[in-house]
Amino acid sequence: MATNVGPIYDPPSLAHPFGTDRLGDDILSRTMSAATLDVSITVAVVLLSVTVGTVWGSVAGFFGSWFDYLTMRILELLNAFPSLLLAMLVIAVAGPGLLNVVFVVALLPLPDYVRLARAEVRSKKNWQFAEAAKLVGRRPVGVLFAHLVPNSLRPLLTYASVNASQVAATVGALGFLGLGIQPGSAEWGSMISRGQDAILSGQWWVAGFPGLMIFLLAAAFHLISDAIADSRDQGGSW
Amino acid sequence: MVAARLRPLLRIVGAMSVIVGIVSVTFLVSRVFTADPVNLFVGNSATKEMRDQARKELGLADSLPVQYLHFLRGLLTGDLGKSYLTGRPVTADLITRMPATLELGLYAITLGVLMGVIVGVLAAVFRGSALDGVLRLLTTAGLSLPQFWVGLMLLWLFFVTLHVAPGPSGRMPAGMEAPPTITGLYVVDAVLQGDWATAMIAAKQLLLPVLTLSVGSFAPIARQVRSAMVESLDSDYVRTARAMGVSQTRVWFAYALKPGLLSVLTIAAGLVGWTLAGSVLVEGIFAWPGIGQLALTAIRSSDYPIVQGFVLYVAVLYVVIWALLEAVYTRVDPRLRS
Numbered sequence: 001m002a003t004n005v006g007p008i009y010d011p012p013s014l015a016h017p018f019g020t021d022r023l024g025d026d027i028l029s030r031t032m033s034a035a036t037l038d039v040s041i042t043v044a045v046v047l048l049s050v051t052v053g054t055v056w057g058s059v060a061g062f063f064g065s066w067f068d069y070l071t072m073r074i075l076e077l078l079n080a081f082p083s084l085l086l087a088m089l090v091i092a093v094a095g096p097g098l099l100n101v102v103f104v105v106a107l108l109p110l111p112d113y114v115r116l117a118r119a120e121v122r123s124k125k126n127w128q129f130a131e132a133a134k135l136v137g138r139r140p141v142g143v144l145f146a147h148l149v150p151n152s153l154r155p156l157l158t159y160a161s162v163n164a165s166q167v168a169a170t171v172g173a174l175g176f177l178g179l180g181i182q183p184g185s186a187e188w189g190s191m192i193s194r195g196q197d198a199i200l201s202g203q204w205w206v207a208g209f210p211g212l213m214i215f216l217l218a219a220a221f222h223l224i225s226d227a228i229a230d231s232r233d234q235g236g237s238w
Numbered sequence: 239m240v241a242a243r244l245r246p247l248l249r250i251v252g253a254m255s256v257i258v259g260i261v262s263v264t265f266l267v268s269r270v271f272t273a274d275p276v277n278l279f280v281g282n283s284a285t286k287e288m289r290d291q292a293r294k295e296l297g298l299a300d301s302l303p304v305q306y307l308h309f310l311r312g313l314l315t316g317d318l319g320k321s322y323l324t325g326r327p328v329t330a331d332l333i334t335r336m337p338a339t340l341e342l343g344l345y346a347i348t349l350g351v352l353m354g355v356i357v358g359v360l361a362a363v364f365r366g367s368a369l370d371g372v373l374r375l376l377t378t379a380g381l382s383l384p385q386f387w388v389g390l391m392l393l394w395l396f397f398v399t400l401h402v403a404p405g406p407s408g409r410m411p412a413g414m415e416a417p418p419t420i421t422g423l424y425v426v427d428a429v430l431q432g433d434w435a436t437a438m439i440a441a442k443q444l445l446l447p448v449l450t451l452s453v454g455s456f457a458p459i460a461r462q463v464r465s466a467m468v469e470s471l472d473s474d475y476v477r478t479a480r481a482m483g484v485s486q487t488r489v490w491f492a493y494a495l496k497p498g499l500l501s502v503l504t505i506a507a508g509l510v511g512w513t514l515a516g517s518v519l520v521e522g523i524f525a526w527p528g529i530g531q532l533a534l535t536a537i538r539s540s541d542y543p544i545v546q547g548f549v550l551y552v553a554v555l556y557v558v559i560w561a562l563l564e565a566v567y568t569r570v571d572p573r574l575r576s
Contacts, residue, residue: 076252077259084515085533085552089545092537093267169384173519176386177534192387196523200405204394211387218382226378 009203019205021194031209034186039217041102041181042168049106050160053113054149060114061121062144071118075111083108084173091179098181105170109163116159120152154228161225165218172214188214249564253557260553265309268542269302296322318550319543321536328547332529337422338409339521339528343513344423345448350455351506355495357456358463363490365468373460380457385516389450389523396446403446406524410443447524451516455509462505466498500571507563511556 010020018027060071087104094100124130125148133143174180175189182190188210195206276292284292293299297308297319312319318328361373396403409424410416417428417436425444428437470476471494479493517530525531529548536544 076256077263085518085549088518088534088537089264089267089549092540092545165382169382172384173386176519177522178538192390196390199390199394200398202394202398204391204398207387207390208394211384211391214384214387215379215382218384219378222378222382 009198009206011203012205018209019203021191021206022198027191027205027209030186030191031188031213034188034191034210035213037181037186038168038171038188038214041098041105041171042164042217044102045106045167045171046160046164048102049109049163050113050156052106053110054117054156056110057114057117057119058121058144058149058152061118062125062140062148068118071114075114078107078111084170087170087174088177088179091174096179096182101171101174101181105167105174108170109166112159112163113156116156117149117152120155121148124148124151158225158228161221161228165221165225168214168217168221172211249561253561256557257550257554261310261313261550262306264546264549265306268546269305313550318547321544322541323536323539328543331532331544332547332551335527335529335532338526339514339517339530341409341423341425342444342447342451342517342521342526342528343510345444346451346513347455347506347509349448350452350509351459351502353452353456354459355463355502357460358498359467359490359495361460361464362467362471362494365471377457377460380453380460383453385450385454386519386523388453389447389520392446392450393523404442408443408525408527410440414439447520447526450520450523451513454516455513458505458509459502462501463495463498466501467494470494470497500567503563503566507559510559511552514552514555 007020008022008024010016010024012019016026016028018031020026021030056071060068087108090104091100094104121144129151130143130147133147134140138146171180171187172189172192175187175191176193178190178193180189181187191210192207195203195208195210198204198206276289276296276298290299297305300308309319316329318332320327321331324331357373357377361370361377364370392403393406397405404411414436417424417431417433417440420427420430424440425437428434428440476489476494479489484493514530517526517528518534519530520526521528521530522534529551532544533548535541536548
């Protein structure tokens, strides 16, 4: 990407609709190129967490016994950690980087997915469709993954969408603290941190626009989740 | 019944084991996977002897299990070790900075809960109206706004542009003396001593950081209150109350709101942890000298004793709050008593 494409700290204008930062970089183009990064990290984190959480939780809920007991104890432990802090600690120790961020941030909502999947499967495993699948000779693993899990996805997906908006904010926060992908890279959080000092001298646009993007992304995920919830329950709740 | 009598004991044992687990994980993460902290003390040109000497002084020369035992023994006596950077005891550092964070968190959570309940009640009572729609938008925005960005934007708007709020100078403007300590909360201390001018100044300093922290916390409460209240407004007991001529406001607040308040309590308890984590971000922006800022500096400079102390402190607080909450629940909600 070209550097010094414009004057330093130029306010939003026709030439630079989002203005320029202290290096003269055009903020609109940086914000746009950051979108690829932030959106794909968010999606990767949620996919990873929802997959691992669903498999783990449904197996624990279906088979029970010691594995279920162990699962619940691990969840309690994970829950007691203040999530953002855990992420900061691990990344400070393991070093910034794309994969580290994805793995650590995916760990944070994992207990919620495990708990949701476990509860769904436990409540449905004695329903007739599961019994019927068992009677026609499905093996337990088949009953679980071909029948129970697909019928338990709605609450998981509703939550995944809410979670995605939290993930977008967490990724931004880590970038803001310099614990994100790579300090100084075109990522919304790091861009906000680059504009932090300029706020006090009045250049709001440097931090303003990237933050607005995080907000819009998070809000979009919330609206999706509302839509999923509304499709079940007409009107009424929000 | 032995089992029933043992239950509180089991709960305490359970909570203790969670805390021990947290302590162990934190210890492992910060000792095993890290760059050598000795590098912080000696320059690049240090000889091997100097390094060994430093290692011994820091207690890092022993094997890991021995270090772990030392660490646990220290914990039992309230000793969390010394900061690698300043050499001060971690416990003392946490205690000195605690009131700043407490003051911030206390007002932020109070404001968040108040706004949340008001928004939730209004939205439920005027369900389906334009006001309901506006409040829904506001709540979705509250859930989606990145905290640290809100802080920066509030600073720009109210300090830089409108000049109505003080800048990011911490708990007092530069050059101003803090009120003499009674509770450590500046506004409360100043009021207790009748010094209203100082109280106003301290309150102004609190304005933007508290607002920043509460923007995200009102939203989940508003949602919860609305949905609980919508349900109870449709219920038979509320209809009976109305039929018996109970006034409108009394129906709303004394009858319909009440069952939803327990769930507000749950969310508020969750907000404590959330606010503490948020303080790491927000205190940095407003130069607020609390434990969040302490933790952030420590993480950035690999000062692990401080990080450990902070994580431990937050985790213990968490476990204690949930245990208290459970006790309050069984007392308030008769259905849980059996």
